[in-house]
Amino acid sequence: xxxxxxxxxxxxxxxxxxxxxxxxxxxxxxxxGITVKITNFGCSITAINAPDRNGEIDNVVAGFKDIxxxxxxPHYLGCVLGRYAGRITKGRYEYNKETIQLSxxxxxxxxxxxxxxxxxxxxxxxxxxQTDHEAGVIMQYxxxxxxxxxxxxxxxxxxxxxxxxxxxSITYNGTTDKTTPINLSNHSYxxxxxxxxxxxxxxxxxxxxxxYTEKNEDNLPTGKILNVEGSAVDFxxxxxxxxxxxxxxxxxxYDHNFVLNEHLSGEVIKAATLEDPFSGxxxxxxxxxxxxxxxxxxxxxxxxxxxxxxxxxxHAAVALETQNFPDAPNHLNFPDALLKPNERYSTKxxxxxxxx
Numbered sequence: 001x002x003x004x005x006x007x008x009x010x011x012x013x014x015x016x017x018x019x020x021x022x023x024x025x026x027x028x029x030x031x032x033g034i035t036v037k038i039t040n041f042g043c044s045i046t047a048i049n050a051p052d053r054n055g056e057i058d059n060v061v062a063g064f065k066d067i068x069x070x071x072x073x074p075h076y077l078g079c080v081l082g083r084y085a086g087r088i089t090k091g092r093y094e095y096n097k098e099t100i101q102l103s104x105x106x107x108x109x110x111x112x113x114x115x116x117x118x119x120x121x122x123x124x125x126x127x128x129x130q131t132d133h134e135a136g137v138i139m140q141y142x143x144x145x146x147x148x149x150x151x152x153x154x155x156x157x158x159x160x161x162x163x164x165x166x167x168x169s170i171t172y173n174g175t176t177d178k179t180t181p182i183n184l185s186n187h188s189y190x191x192x193x194x195x196x197x198x199x200x201x202x203x204x205x206x207x208x209x210x211x212y213t214e215k216n217e218d219n220l221p222t223g224k225i226l227n228v229e230g231s232a233v234d235f236x237x238x239x240x241x242x243x244x245x246x247x248x249x250x251x252x253x254y255d256h257n258f259v260l261n262e263h264l265s266g267e268v269i270k271a272a273t274l275e276d277p278f279s280g281x282x283x284x285x286x287x288x289x290x291x292x293x294x295x296x297x298x299x300x301x302x303x304x305x306x307x308x309x310x311x312x313x314x315h316a317a318v319a320l321e322t323q324n325f326p327d328a329p330n331h332l333n334f335p336d337a338l339l340k341p342n343e344r345y346s347t348k349x350x351x352x353x354x355x356x
Contacts, residue, residue, distance in 0.1 A: 007033055009135035009164070011128050016041075017067035022122040024067050029135040029162040033057075034353060036162050041070055042079035042119040043139050043158050045188050047307065048168070053280030053355045058194025060281065060353075062297075062317045063307040075297070075304065076187040079119035080158060081112045083143060083150050084337070085185035086257070086293065086326030089220050091149070093329035095179060095338070102149035109220065114148030118156070118184070129161060136161035145178065152178025154339075166353045174345035182339045183324040186349070189297060189317035190283060192276035195308040199315040200296065201242025204275040207235040207292065209258035213325055213334075217250070221327045221334075225259060233258070238273065241296060241318065253298035253315060257326055263290035263335075268348055272320055275356075286350040287322035290335045295319040322349040 009031045016026040019041050026046065029036045037047040046063040062077050064070055073079065084102075091102040091110035103114035113119065121141055129136030136159060143154040159171040172184040191200050212233055214224040228234040232244035233256050245253050262269045271292050274283040285292070296318050302311040328337035339345045 007031065009130055009133065009162070011130055011135050011137070013125075019067065019071060019122050024122060025125060027125070027137050029137065029160065031135050031162045032164045032166055034162060034166055036160070036168055038137060038160055039067065039070065040123040040125050040139055041067060042073070042121065043123050043141075044070060044077070044079040044119070045186065046078055048188075048353075050166075050281060050353045051355065058196070058279075059308065060190055060192050060194055062189040062191070062195075062304075062312055065305070065307050069305075073119065075300070076112060076119055078188045079186070080184060081187050081321070082118040082156075082182065082184040083113050083148070083154060084110070084181050084183045085112055085321060085323050086183065087111050087220055088181070089327050089330055093181065095329075100149065100151060109218070117148060118143070119187075123158075126157065129159070133164045134161050150180050152176040152180040152341075154180055154182065156184070158184075168351045168353075169348060170350075171348045172345065174339060175343075176339050177341050179338050179340045181329045181337050182345050183328070183337050184347070185293075185321045185323040187319055187321060189319045190274060191317040192274060192281040192283060193279050195306070195310060195312075195316065197276075197278065198310070198313055199242075200318050201240065201245065201315055202277070203241050203318065204238045204277060205235050205241050205272065205294070205318070206238035207258050207272045207294070208261050208270060209292070210236060210261055211259040213257045213259065213291075215257075219255065221257070221325065221331060223331045223333060238275070242315075245296065245315070251298060253296040254294045254318075255296070255298060257291050257293050257323075259291055260287070260289070268350065271322065274318065274320065280355045282354045282356055284352040284354065285320050285322065286352065288348055289322040289324060291323055291325055293319070293321040293323055293326070295321070
């Protein structure tokens with residue numbers, strides 16, 4: 001059990017390489033037998049090393065071996081997404097009777113912040129957090145007015161904290177001088193076997209969600225919110241990810257935005273639980289966001305040479321992206337995704353690692 005392993009919180013930092021002429025660092029957070037590695041390129045999680053039920057340590061997230069591979073990261077392994085995670089239809093939205101045009105990096109649509117979103121920026125390592133119970137780092141980036149078409153200067157702080165309760169928290173904060181869409185998320189892919197099993201179809205997944213946002217053939221929300229009951233996307237009770245995945249022929253797996261049942265509370269609530277019954281590792285996901293996007297790496301094809309010494313295959317891992325709804329600026333019935341001057345964007349997600 002993880003509770004039997006006790007180590008003092010610690011932080012290590014090492015030079016990782018360059019992105020263009022900017023120095024990139026690899027920062028390691030250590031606490032209670034878990035280590036988390038984060039690079040300031042893309043504010044990306046490169047590894048989460050956690051024990052199984054027998055105390056054996058494995059890295060449970062997909063990643064690359066070196067900074068050079070993160071320079072070309074089309075599947076967004078481990079990185080922060082933004083300014084807007086998810087798709088925006090035709091890369092545009094209306095505000096105050098004005099059409100705002102963003103970059104169109106996925107055919108005619110805008111995806112995950114554009115051609116060079118937050119995932120392709122070198123963040124400033126602002127400060128470290130080290131107490132008797134916590135090890136953490138704060139990273140900072142200024143997204144300038146007009147970047148990828150977004151209005152306003154957006155100042156962002158992201159704080160990663162690993163505490164003694166085996167919880168990795170990610171806190172996102174932002175302010176702007178012009179009204180702008182914002183929806184920040186992390187795109188880590190989890191395989192709780194440490195990729196000893198090449199797929200996650202036998203992982204158990206439970207989501208506190210009775211509804212999901214319908215989408216069209218272009219993966220864009222229609223605006224309708226549908227009940228999960230009787231469908232392949234019903235995870236109200238834990239089930240194997242692979243049980244109904246064959247029904248999703250067009251998507252080749254899960255790529256769905258689940259509406260969290262308790263999101264109107266504004267509190268950090270338990271949203272989902274992922275379990276690998278073979279290793280005994282369990283991941284609990286908590287968030288104050290209204291939704292969680294579940295994506296099962298449907299288009300991986302053994303073409304990604306990962307840090308685990310294997311090429312990641314289809315359904316090798318699952319991303320659990322806590323977020324606002326995709327395309328929210330274009331749907332009045334979706335939660336507001338516009339940040340205004342004199343407001344503060346602040347949201348928190350917690351990944352908790354336990355064994356059973």
